[in-house]
Amino acid sequence: MSNGLKGIKTVRDFELEGKVVFLRLDLNVPMEGGKITDENRITASLPTIKYCMEKGAKLVLASHLGRPKTKDDKEFSLEPVAKRLQDLLGAEVILVEEPDSDAPKHLLPSLKKNQIILLENVRFEEGETKDSVEFAQKIANYSDIYINDAFGASHRAHATIHALPSVMKDKGIGFLIEKEITMLDSLLQNPKRPYIAVMGGAKVSDKIAVIERLMDVVDGFIVGGAMAYTFLKAQGLPVGKSLVENDKLKYAKEMIERIEARNKTILLPVDHVATKGITDTANARVTNDVAIAEDELGVDIGPKSIKNFSVALREAGTIFWNGPMGIFENPAFAKGTFGVAQAIAESDAVKIVGGGDSAAAAEASGFADKMTHISTGGGASLEYLQGDKLPGLEILRTRVR
Ligand code: AMP
Numbered sequence: 001m002s003n004g005l006k007g008i009k010t011v012r013d014f015e016l017e018g019k020v021v022f023l024r025l026d027l028n029v030p031m032e033g034g035k036i037t038d039e040n041r042i043t044a045s046l047p048t049i050k051y052c053m054e055k056g057a058k059l060v061l062a063s064h065l066g067r068p069k070t071k072d073d074k075e076f077s078l079e080p081v082a083k084r085l086q087d088l089l090g091a092e093v094i095l096v097e098e099p100d101s102d103a104p105k106h107l108l109p110s111l112k113k114n115q116i117i118l119l120e121n122v123r124f125e126e127g128e129t130k131d132s133v134e135f136a137q138k139i140a141n142y143s144d145i146y147i148n149d150a151f152g153a154s155h156r157a158h159a160t161i162h163a164l165p166s167v168m169k170d171k172g173i174g175f176l177i178e179k180e181i182t183m184l185d186s187l188l189q190n191p192k193r194p195y196i197a198v199m200g201g202a203k204v205s206d207k208i209a210v211i212e213r214l215m216d217v218v219d220g221f222i223v224g225g226a227m228a229y230t231f232l233k234a235q236g237l238p239v240g241k242s243l244v245e246n247d248k249l250k251y252a253k254e255m256i257e258r259i260e261a262r263n264k265t266i267l268l269p270v271d272h273v274a275t276k277g278i279t280d281t282a283n284a285r286v287t288n289d290v291a292i293a294e295d296e297l298g299v300d301i302g303p304k305s306i307k308n309f310s311v312a313l314r315e316a317g318t319i320f321w322n323g324p325m326g327i328f329e330n331p332a333f334a335k336g337t338f339g340v341a342q343a344i345a346e347s348d349a350v351k352i353v354g355g356g357d358s359a360a361a362a363e364a365s366g367f368a369d370k371m372t373h374i375s376t377g378g379g380a381s382l383e384y385l386q387g388d389k390l391p392g393l394e395i396l397r398t399r400v401r
Pocket of ligand 1: 200203206227298300323324328358
């Protein structure tokens with residue numbers, strides 16, 4: 001059972017006036033040619049930043065961005081993020097180029113009310129991914145309070161997520177993590193019934209642990225995307241050249257049996273959009289039945305499947321959605337994903353979307369604003385739901401209650 005937020009302080013628990021608050025955020029936004037293509041993670045971080053500013057804290061913000069190999073990988077610079085933050089906050093954002101330098105220490109005493117410091121991509125510093133205490137100590141030397149609001153990075157034991165709070169006394173979480181954990185806990189404890197998990201995406205193997213965890217909690221599964229073909233093949237159905245994980249066939253077969261033995265349901269696609277190649281829209285056709293020809297592969301669920309899934313979703317009390325129903329990035333193969341997004345949007349259920357590709361799919365469908373919560377962390381939300389402890393959260397349990 002998850003410990004939720006037990007023993008963890010929030011930013012509200014601290015007197016912030018005049019204090020240096022080191023705020024670890026997840027500003028890891030997608031970029032193309034130096035332009036931010038989706039600023040959700042920035043806007044989701046604003047409430048905690050604004051709160052700290054209003055309470056008179058001196059702020060040092062930090063985040064990672066992508067996976068730079070060296071400091072010279074300038075395409076991973078947070079500069080565009082600094083500019084955007086500056087506009088959104090109406091405050092001056094001072095970008096410190098060396099995340100492990102003493103520059104913040106020198107800047108902080110004269111920092112004005114409408115100025116905040118942002119460290120350059122913490123992954124430019126080798127110590128970040130090594131969970132280096134030395135790097136953490138440099139930051140701790142000028143910080144009074146550590147606040148983690150980087151949900152999407154909290155499953156990683158990296159220096160600004162784990163080593164840093166391990167050497168600091170005053171530490172807690174921001175509003176974004178508080179909301180994420182509260183929402184995910186609502187899926188684990190007393191969910192409104194029926195509770196349906198919609199699973200899709202490319203790989204069964206990525207989702208096994210979460211399926212195992214959810215099996216005892218949900219009332220039913222809906223499975224689409226490439227994942228579905230492993231389940232269909234496991235039942236002896238022809239799936240052609242569809243993406244199948246052959247080493248997971250036995251598991252998929254047993255899983256169906258175990259779900260049914262618990263008197264729970266698993267809905268699989270009954271028709272597909274099939275084509276001869278993954279980008280071949282010209283030869284795409286709706287299959288009409290569950291069989292896919294030998295020279296075809298399934299790239300989306302078909303209209304009957306959308307209908308079946310939608311009927312179940314409209315009656316749900318709680319929905320957790322992780323993974324698209326097809327290759328939704330190609331508009332020709334997006335109908336299934338968008339149809340399911342619409343059914344989720346129209347249901348009265350508590351509806352939670354599990355980050356990453358699902359968040360992108362919800363966004364692309366145009367129904368994102370109808371969801372109860374879209375997690376900012378794909379990997380982190382799955383790890384939390386499957387019962388794993390997030391290092392960035394565990395290190396913050398300081399109070400006995
Ligand atoms: P995941 O990260 O496991 O949630 O997988 C998301 C990816 O699965 C998306 O990029 C989709 O394009 C891909 N996907 C979904 N359905 C299929 C399919 N039928 N065949 C191949 N890829 C798929």
